[in-house]
Amino acid sequence: MSTVISIENLQNAYNDGQLVLKGINLEVQAGEIVGYIGPNGAGKSTTIKILLGMIPSFTGEVRVLGQDIRTEALEIKKQVGYVPENAALYEVLTPVEYLTFIGRLYSMSDAVIQRKAEDLLHLVGLSNHINSRMNTFSKGMRQKVLLISGLIHNPEIIFLDEPLSGLDANAVILVKEILAQLKTAGKTIFYSSHIMDVVEKISDRIVIINQGQVIANGSFEELKAQAHSGSLERIFQGLTGDDTTQSKASEFLQALQ
Numbered sequence: 400m401s402t403v404i405s406i407e408n409l410q411n412a413y414n415d416g417q418l419v420l421k422g423i424n425l426e427v428q429a430g431e432i433v434g435y436i437g438p439n440g441a442g443k444s445t446t447i448k449i450l451l452g453m454i455p456s457f458t459g460e461v462r463v464l465g466q467d468i469r470t471e472a473l474e475i476k477k478q479v480g481y482v483p484e485n486a487a488l489y490e491v492l493t494p495v496e497y498l499t500f501i502g503r504l505y506s507m508s509d510a511v512i513q514r515k516a517e518d519l520l521h522l523v524g525l526s527n528h529i530n531s532r533m534n535t536f537s538k539g540m541r542q543k544v545l546l547i548s549g550l551i552h553n554p555e556i557i558f559l560d561e562p563l564s565g566l567d568a569n570a571v572i573l574v575k576e577i578l579a580q581l582k583t584a585g586k587t588i589f590y591s592s593h594i595m596d597v598v599e600k601i602s603d604r605i606v607i608i609n610q611g612q613v614i615a616n617g618s619f620e621e622l623k624a625q626a627h628s629g630s631l632e633r634i635f636q637g638l639t640g641d642d643t644t645q646s647k648a649s650e651f652l653q654a655l656q
């Protein structure tokens with residue numbers, strides 16, 4: 400197995416100077432599906448954006464496909480894909496126009512882009528909308544276009560940040576199967592989500608971060624054994640939450656009155 404992502408003592412602060420990543424250490428092997436989870440604000444998207452070369456201000460060492468993200472970001476970007484949640488799509492474009500724009504960034508020929516775009520849009524059920532402007536699209540329809548745009552250049556590593564957002568149950572099943580088959584094809588998948596049962600099922604390894612630090616790292620079976628707990632939701636709650644959910648909910652209702 401070869402290491403395709405290596406993160407050493409990664410720290411990052413935004414403009415206010417507060418550390419949001421406080422020394423992350425992590426390695427990902429080729430062909431792994433890693434579920435990267437944590438509470439809101441834990442630092443998941445920040446980590447992914449650093450791995451994509453979108454945030455240069457970090458300290459520590461970050462290597463992707465053996466190359467330093469600080470100096471080789473452009474080279475790395477050619478080989479990785481990114482499926483964000485709710486990114487700003489150019490809504491006045493049609494999906495084919497948008498995918499053409501993305502494909503050209505990866506130096507793909509228009510003929511190849513057109514073929515892939517039509518095939519992929521058809522496969523996610525958007526055949527009847529390929530020439531409609533995306534400002535008429537539902538949330539799930541946009542998410543399907545984002546999914547295709549992150550994969551169209553057939554990247555080696557795929558970063559997904561809450562990729563199932565807004566997708567219907569059938570589309571979720573399709574995406575899970577696509578991820579499983581991408582793994583079989585040797586791709587590496589770095590997957591961030593709050594949907595615990597999906598993370599539990601698809602991940603070879605689960606990394607939990609809390610307040611900018613890794614607090615658990617292992618297969619679901621390993622985490623389950625350590626936590627003496629049956630589901631990832633429970634393990635997550637045990638490590639990052641508290642047992643005041645019921646009283647918080649009643650206080651919330653009282654505050655509404």
Ligand SMILES: Nc1ncnc2c1ncn2[C@@H]1O[C@H](COP(=O)(O)OP(=O)(O)OP(=O)(O)O)[C@@H](O)[C@H]1O
Nearest residue numbers: 413414415419437438439440441442443444445446
């Ligand atoms: N552009 C920014 N400027 C300032 N602070 C930011 C910025 N982006 C994120 N943060 C802060 O960094 C911290 C981590 O945010 P991040 O988006 O990485 O969390 P996350 O784990 O992805 O959360 P979520 O589950 O809510 O998506 C939060 O405290 C957030 O307020």
